[in-house]
Amino acid sequence: MCSEFDLIHRYFKKSHTDAILGIGDDAALIANTPGCELALSTDTLVSGRHFFADTDPYQLGYKSLAVNLSDMAAMGAKPRWAMLSLTLPEDLAKHPSWLAKFSEGFFVLADKYRVQLIGGDTTAGPLAICVQIIGDVSAGQALRRSGAKPGDDIWVSGQIGSAALALQHECRQIILESDEFTQCLPALLAPVARVELGQHLIGLAHSAIDISDGLLADLGHILANSGQAACINMDALPCAPALKKRLQQPIALQCLLAGGDDYELCFTAPGSRREAIDRLAVALQLPLTRIGEIVNGTGLTVKDAQGNPITMEIKGYDHFRT
């Protein structure tokens, strides 16, 4: 079978142009662009927790990078480099095509964004994938969670809840029609990180976050970090028709408000930017929807079509909440 070094060379060592030193030494060397700061983030995917053990390796390679790209998107940063720590059961390391497919999925996305894999680690053990992403962003310009201001519109990109809906269907908690499932599944398997959107929001948005744990939880982080409250309109939330028509079911409502894993961006911007943001939506061919408003105070209120507050017991995904 392949050695650890063979694995790295065969599947992960690619030529690269703008790292000073890539894979193959004790550390990689990079330099940031003058006038830029470096944005760094890491996300781990664990078998049985973030994905089913039999998930297609191509999709796993793709998604492990996508969720990290999403963190760059949420900062408005341009992703540039990645490191990959792969913990791999021996049967998968022995499997001739598993790593080939995993690396293919990873590099399809890496190449799309010109992200270079500059280092990492391969270890035997229970399947887990830890990716670190490094990007750059103009000094002082990064989109933080802490910048929301009273009066800001709250926006969401794309549609939310589709990934959670597809997952609930797979878990037989909800039954979708075959075409509905087909429409929602890509959000779960191959989420699109809103990298271009994030970079274009610099100068427009006051704050941003990616929706990985669910709208309420992630918007809640913006509110907590900004010291603000918010009011959102249930009817305005953009979601797939398959979800919209089931919103009377509590589990569907849960998908919409607390279903993570969509990796859309939630951001806030002053009302003066509405036209610019609408133009951006057209330019990127990506729906951007106003879902509510930042207000003074604390807490997050969800209102129905009549403007009445809805009371709910809903939480975002938390690994250690019982």
Next chain:
Amino acid sequence: MCSEFDLIHRYFKKSHTDAILGIGDDAALIANTPGCELALSTDTLVSGRHFFADTDPYQLGYKSLAVNLSDMAAMGAKPRWAMLSLTLPEDLAKHPSWLAKFSEGFFVLADKYRVQLIGGDTTAGPLAICVQIIGDVSAGQALRRSGAKPGDDIWVSGQIGSAALALQHECRQIILESDEFTQCLPALLAPVARVELGQHLIGLAHSAIDISDGLLADLGHILANSGQAACINMDALPCAPALKKRLQQPIALQCLLAGGDDYELCFTAPGSRREAIDRLAVALQLPLTRIGEIVNGTGLTVKDAQGNPITMEIKGYDHFRT
């Protein structure tokens, strides 16, 4: 029990001074020192593979950072920031003191080197610790594996083989006296990353690597990356008396030549630097021992006291070698 966010706030969020943005957003923000490059590395420790499942959490926190600091040492870089991805079984997350002790061990070492934890990830799953380390090094000055030149002396810091010897004792493959075990155990539990040494070797050494997989394997990386061969003298290898007196046993020889996990540095330097390196050893109160020489050609020859080549079947640690 604690939520994921409570865990992060309680145990891992510390104030920091020179990151632009630390824990608590989608990414951390840093800027490198003008004239410096950034060195980045990552190392994962997996339960049952790199440590026993019942390892003291303080030591685990300590060691998970130490092995990463060692990569900075091997580049001659000054470690500055770290990210921590912790995959934690629910029983440990619930355990009141496990995380407290883990973070205490981690921060004892982080504080010693003024390394700031700027981000990470907590996930439920089989225990694994993935640390990313980021340091800086003067532009163009990093110690690479590829710089060894014919005629270079080969040096090793400290003593090698102690960590492997202690592990073999714990696995009952070798029986040490109690005081011998006590002397070797710290190398296994709390290895000292040679961070100061690495930084001082800039301008002196042509190449460097940390000995994590064993002397032969790691020196082998220098040779492969530099396109050179080497000849080392068995008798010159610095090791603990407990190991020295057992070198007739194959398993002890294996500890010396292929026992990783000591995190000493192996480096090469021209003969003209011998005096400077000897002075450095005195200044750092750290033995630095010449163990051989880089020569033209390919391969790694080990010679006995009489200068005769020794033939051995020994490999360094490889996660996927059967």
